[in-house]
Amino acid sequence: MQTIKTIAELRTIIQSARTAGKSVGYVATMGFLHEGHMHLVRAARSEHDVVVASIFVNPLQFGPGEDYEDYPRDLAKDQALLEQNGCDVLFAPSVEEMYPQPMATFVEVPELSTGLCGRSRPTHFRGVATVVCKLFNIVQPDAAYFGQKDGQQVAVIRRMVADLNIPVRIVAVPIVREDDGLARSSRNIYLTDEHRLHATVLHRALETAVDAISSGERSGSTVARLMAEQISSEPGVKLDYAEVVNATSLEPVEDLQGDIMLAVAAYVGKARLIDNVPLTVESAVVSV
Amino acid sequence: MQTIKTIAELRTIIQSARTAGKSVGYVATMGFLHEGHMHLVRAARSEHDVVVASIFVNPLQFGPGEDYEDYPRDLAKDQALLEQNGCDVLFAPSVEEMYPQPMATFVEVPELSTGLCGRSRPTHFRGVATVVCKLFNIVQPDAAYFGQKDGQQVAVIRRMVADLNIPVRIVAVPIVREDDGLARSSRNIYLTDEHRLHATVLHRALETAVDAISSGERSGSTVARLMAEQISSEPGVKLDYAEVVNATSLEPVEDLQGDIMLAVAAYVGKARLIDNVPLTVESAVVSV
Structure with missing residues (x-):
């Protein structure tokens, strides 16, 4: 090289x-x-x-x-x-x-x-x-x-x-994750051992959201609130945003349909971390 | 083709x-x-x-x-x-x-x-x-x-x-001009015969400015005022601007030195016309 x-x-x-x-x-x-x-x-x-x-x-x-x-x-x-x-x-x-x-x-x-x-x-x-x-x-x-x-x-x-x-x-x-779900990022180096444990909440909140949508939830604001609450309740973690947006325009969507992105960001100790899941929501089927 | x-x-x-x-x-x-x-x-x-x-x-x-x-x-x-x-x-x-x-x-x-x-x-x-x-x-x-x-x-x-x-x-x-100095422009089609005569004032004002600099004038604001006055006094012509600027940054220059541009714009009847002269001002010599 x-x-x-x-x-x-x-x-x-x-x-x-x-x-x-x-x-x-x-x-x-x-x-x-x-x-x-x-x-x-x-x-x-x-x-x-x-x-x-x-x-x-x-x-x-x-x-x-x-x-x-x-x-x-x-x-x-x-x-x-x-x-x-x-x-x-x-x-x-x-x-x-x-x-x-x-x-x-x-x-x-x-x-x-x-x-x-x-x-x-x-x-x-x-x-x-x-x-x-x-x-x-x-x-x-x-x-x-x-x-x-x-x-x-x-x-x-x-x-x-x-x-x-x-x-x-x-x-x-696609996102490459650690075994516990944390998205790989150069900024993960900023995390202390303790913060490292709490940082997985971004991924866990996204999983909660995917589960909710899979179970039939179709309100973007409800899904966003689920993620926000989970991240906010994690010790040492400060929520920046938790949103459900159109995958192309990035505008918030309320009626979940078509290509969307679940997106979260939070401060964990010194690090500002982000994570997301792109989804296609169809009438009955959800493909990740 | x-x-x-x-x-x-x-x-x-x-x-x-x-x-x-x-x-x-x-x-x-x-x-x-x-x-x-x-x-x-x-x-x-x-x-x-x-x-x-x-x-x-x-x-x-x-x-x-x-x-x-x-x-x-x-x-x-x-x-x-x-x-x-x-x-x-x-x-x-x-x-x-x-x-x-x-x-x-x-x-x-x-x-x-x-x-x-x-x-x-x-x-x-x-x-x-x-x-x-x-x-x-x-x-x-x-x-x-x-x-x-x-x-x-x-x-x-x-x-x-x-x-x-x-x-x-x-x-x-370089600018291509009509015989009387008017810069060629698709927008010259907007000019009536009478406006066409007055439109040459843009070129004439630029010539006045070049002459002044050739004769030793080195104040940008003085040269700009000369152009503005000549254009403003022409019947049927409304001055937009007359400026002396640095050729690269387009910022107005007061001490004329190096690569500059004399630039003018005016409304002539229905048309908005522009013209300019790029110049290199050296201690004693002016090259157009």
Whole structure:
């Protein structure tokens, strides 16, 4: 695996691959990689000639007082994991390489960016959409693989790609969980042993909601309240949100029907954790 | 010359050109083409294997009460002109093809979009940046040719391309003028014979400004006032703005030095006309 630091070098590599008629699969990450990321890399590997991953902790998607400075980093371990899982090229640019001058251009998807995580992170998805647009223009992949764990991010990127005619196929890869159900996240490193036990409440609340819907509950607000109550009653956990939204528009839905997403976020100790379950609700059958 | 209406068909043509190792030059227009556009086409023709032009009157860049509905259209004449000047492919999509659903994604360059024309057209450059980003993702040219007549547009697009790492070289082609100095514009069709005579005041005011700077004037506000006074005193002409700005940031400059742009806009009868002169001011020498 090659590790590339500059845009110019990466463009040369991609250009050679293209000239040779090779397809390119891409995984964008902020590093401190875990099994969730490896599922993305292996999905890309199974479908493309060349697999590119990037590691870039993007300052533009962190708000003031968020964990940009503290965000965990371990390049050597990341390189080893990526190589073991079949990545060909790691693009790991500096902040100066990605932002040589203050940004004056922003890509925004306001309708999908103000609810859910956008309420407590008002500039986050603008930062995500802008950097992903940049990275797509640099890597120019055929397909890009994102974790469903960041469900709102997937929806924002899908909409950006559709609206701006970006020629990249977006693939959402299912959430990878620990044995006790906690969704894999680089931010799980922030959890103490005690907080780690309570953190599973996000997953447990989602299971409660799925059970309720499977048993026939069709009121979005009732399902949302079930999840909120369960998370709020967990010691050491502070609810951010618990919502039932349309999977594409991310708008809250009351009559549960079609493609929806159950989405929760909570502060557990120092960590802000998120989790979700995408569901298709049909008249009688629920498929997860 | 082929005329293509759908994105899918255009992508197929571009893909074949790419596979054959051909370079692509692109001219984005709103149609009702004139000699200014033909300079763009010929510039693209002289540097590329394949020349693509687009005609799309983009609703997103017109404000309420502007001339979207009335904007002049003449596809048959445009096709003939493009063919005569060496265009290979005309992309002429419908509004439904470009905007199959309401847009939720916007590309914005706010710092460069609020001054000059942005003051009277507050959503214009968001519409321009967004549609040009879409068109670049559809055509994927090596280079794109824009008229310097829309000087602020050129600056906005250059900044967007740099900030978002869009792999397209931007070429600004000098303004093409009528014999009496009026900048060529599709909107000149709105002028009556009498207004047509007065419309040359935009060019005359810019010449006055260039003369003053050539004679040693180095105060931006003085030069701007000279232009404003000359335009305001012309019968039938209502000044919108007359400014001296940095060529890259578009911020007003007082001490004239380096790359600047003299920019004017005025309402002449039914038409809103713009014109500009890019200049490099050195200690003693002025190069236009």
